[in-house]
Amino acid sequence: MRRSQFYIPTRREVAAQDSINAYLLTKAGYISQIAAGAYALLPLAVRSLHKIEQIIREEMDAIGGSEVVFTALQPQETWEKSGRWDDPNFRQIVYRDEEAGMTFGATHEEPMAIIVKEKVQSYRELPVILYQFQTKFRKELRAKSGLLRGREFRMKDLYSFHATEKEHQAFYEKCAAAYGRVFTRLGLNAYRVKASGGVFSTEFSDEFQVPCPTGEDEVWLDHTEMTGFNTEVEESMTNEQKKSHERVRSVEVGNIFHLGTKYPDAFDFKYLDADGARKSIYMGSYGIGITRLLGVLAELNNDEHGLRLPAVIAPFQCVVIDLTGEGVTGQKLYAELTAAGIETLYDDRDEPAGSKFADADLVGFPVRLVYSQKTAQEGKVELKIRGAAAVDDVELIPVEEVADRISKILATP
Amino acid sequence: MRRSQFYIPTRREVAAQDSINAYLLTKAGYISQIAAGAYALLPLAVRSLHKIEQIIREEMDAIGGSEVVFTALQPQETWEKSGRWDDPNFRQIVYRDEEAGMTFGATHEEPMAIIVKEKVQSYRELPVILYQFQTKFRKELRAKSGLLRGREFRMKDLYSFHATEKEHQAFYEKCAAAYGRVFTRLGLNAYRVKASGGVFSTEFSDEFQVPCPTGEDEVWLDHTEMTGFNTEVEESMTNEQKKSHERVRSVEVGNIFHLGTKYPDAFDFKYLDADGARKSIYMGSYGIGITRLLGVLAELNNDEHGLRLPAVIAPFQCVVIDLTGEGVTGQKLYAELTAAGIETLYDDRDEPAGSKFADADLVGFPVRLVYSQKTAQEGKVELKIRGAAAVDDVELIPVEEVADRISKILATP
Numbered sequence A, B: 001m002r003r004s005q006f007y008i009p010t011r012r013e014v015a016a017q018d019s020i021n022a023y024l025l026t027k028a029g030y031i032s033q034i035a036a037g038a039y040a041l042l043p044l045a046v047r048s049l050h051k052i053e054q055i056i057r058e059e060m061d062a063i064g065g066s067e068v069v070f071t072a073l074q075p076q077e078t079w080e081k082s083g084r085w086d087d088p089n090f091r092q093i094v095y096r097d098e099e100a101g102m103t104f105g106a107t108h109e110e111p112m113a114i115i116v117k118e119k120v121q122s123y124r125e126l127p128v129i130l131y132q133f134q135t136k137f138r139k140e141l142r143a144k145s146g147l148l149r150g151r152e153f154r155m156k157d158l159y160s161f162h163a164t165e166k167e168h169q170a171f172y173e174k175c176a177a178a179y180g181r182v183f184t185r186l187g188l189n190a191y192r193v194k195a196s197g198g199v200f201s202t203e204f205s206d207e208f209q210v211p212c213p214t215g216e217d218e219v220w221l222d223h224t225e226m227t228g229f230n231t232e233v234e235e236s237m238t239n240e241q242k243k244s245h246e247r248v249r250s251v252e253v254g255n256i257f258h259l260g261t262k263y264p265d266a267f268d269f270k271y272l273d274a275d276g277a278r279k280s281i282y283m284g285s286y287g288i289g290i291t292r293l294l295g296v297l298a299e300l301n302n303d304e305h306g307l308r309l310p311a312v313i314a315p316f317q318c319v320v321i322d323l324t325g326e327g328v329t330g331q332k333l334y335a336e337l338t339a340a341g342i343e344t345l346y347d348d349r350d351e352p353a354g355s356k357f358a359d360a361d362l363v364g365f366p367v368r369l370v371y372s373q374k375t376a377q378e379g380k381v382e383l384k385i386r387g388a389a390a391v392d393d394v395e396l397i398p399v400e401e402v403a404d405r406i407s408k409i410l411a412t413p
Helices: A020-027 A043-062 A076-081 A108-119 A163-187 A231-236 A239-244 A260-267 A290-300 A328-339 A352-363 A373-377 A399-411 B019-029 B043-062 B076-081 B109-119 B165-185 B231-236 B239-244 B262-266 B291-302 B330-337 B351-365 B372-379 B399-409
Strands: A031-035 A038-041 A073-075 A103-104 A129-139 A154-161 A191-195 A205-210 A219-223 A227-230 A246-260 A268-271 A277-280 A282-289 A318-322 A343-344 A368-370 A381-384 A394-398 B033-034 B038-041 B073-075 B101-104 B128-137 B152-162 B191-195 B203-209 B218-223 B225-232 B246-260 B270-272 B278-280 B282-289 B318-320 B344-346 B367-371 B380-385 B394-398
Touching: A020 A031, A020 A073, A020 A290, A038 A043, A043 A129, A043 A154, A043 A163, A043 A290, A043 B399, A073 A076, A073 A246, A073 A318, A073 B033, A076 A103, A108 A282, A108 B033, A108 B380, A129 B278, A154 A163, A163 A205, A163 A246, A163 B246, A191 A231, A205 A227, A219 A231, A227 A231, A231 A277, A246 A260, A246 A290, A260 A282, A268 A352, A282 A290, A290 B330, A318 A328, A318 B165, A328 A343, A328 A368, A328 A399, A352 A368, A368 A373, A368 A399, A373 A381, A381 A399, A394 A399, A394 B231, A399 B278, A399 B351, B019 B033, B019 B262, B019 B291, B038 B043, B043 B152, B043 B165, B043 B239, B043 B291, B073 B076, B076 B101, B076 B109, B076 B239, B109 B128, B109 B152, B109 B282, B152 B291, B165 B246, B165 B394, B191 B218, B191 B231, B203 B218, B203 B291, B218 B231, B225 B231, B231 B344, B246 B291, B262 B282, B282 B291, B318 B330, B318 B351, B330 B344, B330 B367, B330 B399, B351 B367, B367 B372, B367 B399, B372 B380, B380 B399, B394 B399
Parallel strands: A191 A227, A318 A343, A318 A368, B191 B225, B318 B344, B318 B367
Antiparallel strands: A031 A038, A073 A103, A129 A154, A154 A282, A191 A205, A205 A246, A219 A227, A219 A246, A246 A282, A268 A277, A368 A381, A381 A394, B033 B038, B073 B101, B128 B152, B152 B282, B191 B203, B203 B246, B218 B225, B218 B246, B246 B282, B270 B278, B367 B380, B380 B394
16 A cells, blocks of 8 residues: 555644553554543544454354344334343443434344244254454443544444353353453453353353553452452452452453343343243353453553564554655555565655654554665665564665565465 | 354255345355344354445445444433434334433444543544444334345445545545445446435435345336436436336346434534534435345346355355265365365265255255266366356366366356
């Protein structure tokens, strides 16, 4: 992509923001605030979010999930049937058009149960495992911390329907393992933390929490087991456990719930077992905050110059800057790298070198290439690595070796 | 993908629907109604819609667009500034949470002008061309015709900002040409039709209309020029034009608007020209109904057995059915075709042959492969083509030639 044709509104100055992620992502041109808790996702963020979603999609497909997209609109009647329309816990967080009798989906248990009921009648048609990448709305009173807690946000939510509690339990563990793989691929240290079921369930649930000094949660973590307890359930910890756990601030990036038979029962959704008996269906729900993930990745991966997002989700893998004024080699490198499958941005703007360098650090390209009069004399390019884990090493390498070299760098986790 | 792990809720019987597309897409397991004008998009639809979006993305990128995702939430204040909060034309179609002072985006002129203003100050930073695939909400009083007119739908909307009216005009034509390429790639005969600016503009606009006997619009079309007039502007037709045009029913699949300087001016968004003078900015908006496209493609491409979607947007390109009971060859074919990049569904269900055949026709796989005791004797597979334009030809081909053959079939437009 040529920078001149791709909208990256980096800014020199940004008004004070409520968090590091909002400040950096705004300054680097990824997002822009529209209202409290509502951010426009600009082109760089869209690219990163597509990559985050693709990683999650692969892991959800691998455990048998099928991708759907349900409507945000949900009619009043269905929420009355499940008892949530008048539930004050939901009343305060759910947007609704009272006149139209519609809620704007904060969560999708009702329509999932209703739609799956249309098809499933027998044990032979279970389990059903559906997930979506969807926009959720929550009337947060305390929208804050940039992408960490918004009024409108992207979420992956998965719903599973099982014939027996045992089968549900087995899938619950399978999904927990898949979540572990997702967070590892994103370079996050996520702990599986015991929590209450909150407004969703009377059973315990599991949260996935990432330690983060600026997070709004507090959790007790066991760094050996990568498990923990959140503060809602800390009374259930033994003294032994209190000793092996550390209390730290964190961000919840995922959660998984046992919903029991509540929602299927509310819509009289049952199945016939092998003996023809009509039985209740066990349901679970499993969420990952997509925009929140970008927020926590920004919160954890940065330095005084800007973002250092992991290469696997950075919007581009490489930026090419040609300072010779002619741009012949820059364009050639850009074409070569693109042909080699390396997502490259060519900074073709008529801007001073310092401004291009500052932008490259701010946006956080994992690899920066600079071709100048000086490097040209040796037939070389300056290569700087700025991955999440890397130090900012600079070296000169021959022009013809660049593509190979970058491919190797990006292949190294 | 294995059918047993992919949710395709085809149905033998479906309650009466308000349109062919709603009936067929529901029966074939693509969609399921949640409320009037609100359909859950099931896995088959999600796959087709991703393909439709990718075609549009390529064409929008090619004319210099950058992809964003704005929030549906839009605060009351911004709609008051542009004068739309109290405009009865919008009041009746826009969902709002009065208590929260929020609208749910039916259209995005306001936030686009506000966000672009934050960055753009000089003529050197124009044009800006942003587009999104986004969920829109419209309080349709007459939600009907399945995916053709919904209360919640996917839309590609693009907004452009230009220094001069002339530059806007040039981009407007460039975008019209890109729309033409999109519809051609989707196998649709779209006419460029002159229309009023409706609630958006006092200037003429252009609609892209596809002839469709079940469409809700009526337009005058010139089949030689692929242009026309909609009924709002039919008084402007000359007698000559009335003769060369035919009045037909149609579906509007896209529209493009001159917005003049209205929205930028409402937010005092101006730019400095080369002489330092402060000038108004010309804006345009350009929409394509994504879910509606799937609806019209279903409406136009079907027969008594089911859907015949074009291969380029069919959810899978091929289905493999192995009737030998062992499934060895079926699985081998499935693995081979998948490795060859052909999107294949392996129907591994324990169902009678007739039921698998009926499902294959109903869903509309462009290529159907059947391996049976009979074809096995000759080392062959039965191949049936069911593309949008094809007759249902059946032939036997050697097992080892299948992947090559299908690749050739799919490469032929």
